[in-house]
Amino acid sequence: MPYIKQLKIGDFVCPSNLVLAPMAGITDTPFRILCLKGGAGLVCAEMVSASALKFDSPKSIKMLQVDKAEHPLSMQVFGGDAQTIAEACKRAEAQGADIIDINAGCPVKKVNKAGAGCVLMKTPEKIAEILKAAVKSVKIPVTLKTRVSLNRTENLAPLLTKIAQDSGAAAITLHARAAADVHSGPPNLAFLESACRVAQIPVIANGGVINAQDAKNMFETGAQAVMIGRGAIGNPFIFTEISSILSSRPFGKIANAEKALMFLTLIEENVKFYGERTGISRSKKTVGYWLNGFTNAAAVREQFVRCETLAQAREILSVVTKEN
The missing domain is CATH 1.10.1200 (Non-ribosomal Peptide Synthetase Peptidyl Carrier Protein; Chain A)
Structure with missing residues (x-):
């Protein structure tokens, strides 16, 4: 089974289906460029507040900057208001983003208090409203990043996948842990697989991938791509490493x-x-x-x-x- 291949998101084609996850305070321009050199097929920027952009926050505006060396690039925005999100998407597109990603999975309390992140999973119709506004506002593909569940028992992955594709999203990234688990514990591959079975758009699997076996487990759920977060910190060549191992090519460990x-x-x-x-x-x-x-x-x-x-x-x- 050829695990490593091109990833098509809408009309945009990424050279490989290994993706750098957005991580607040980490996935800035210098690190994104380094991960592209390390074999990432797509890099995602740290999430930007749509509300902060509405009020022209200098820090948030700087976060939208795109260097010519960091393509393909997905720019992630978060917020709880559809129109504010739409305006943020326009600004990200104007700065040169190749893809816009909407965050509906962040478990951080500060984000949730603003009606954004994983709290949106409680009202799927709100996610649909936000996605439709975002898709309408730009010409580039829009994707959704969320989680498979709020807790360990209720599987929301198939529902959120259907909402994403019905709302015009070109792909969905599913963090295969519950929002309540934050970044701990094993990914729920069964929940992830249930989403892949109903998906008509690419499913990008995320959550705890630190080696080739982890990535292989994700691919075998039916996911078309794998997103790597913390595994890339301190090891930006993890993408080349995983690609080489899953393609049966030699890879020498970095000294x-x-x-x-x-x-x-x-x-x-x-x-x-x-x-x-x-x-x-x-x-x-x-x-x-x-x-x-x-x-x-x-x-x-x-x-x-x-x-x-x-x-x-x-x-x-x-x-x-x-x-x-």
């Missing part, structure tokens, strides 16, 4: 020294994109992932979280490179 150099490159790009202070600060969020398995990882991580300049980061990582 720790090479990972350290890759992380340094990402830090340098963060500094270029945000300026030194913010660029270094954002890099600290993921240092634990990058140094996982390194000699004296805990001590090096402690050093890194105290550094304030690019020069200090370079010095710390140069030592790590020599020791690993």
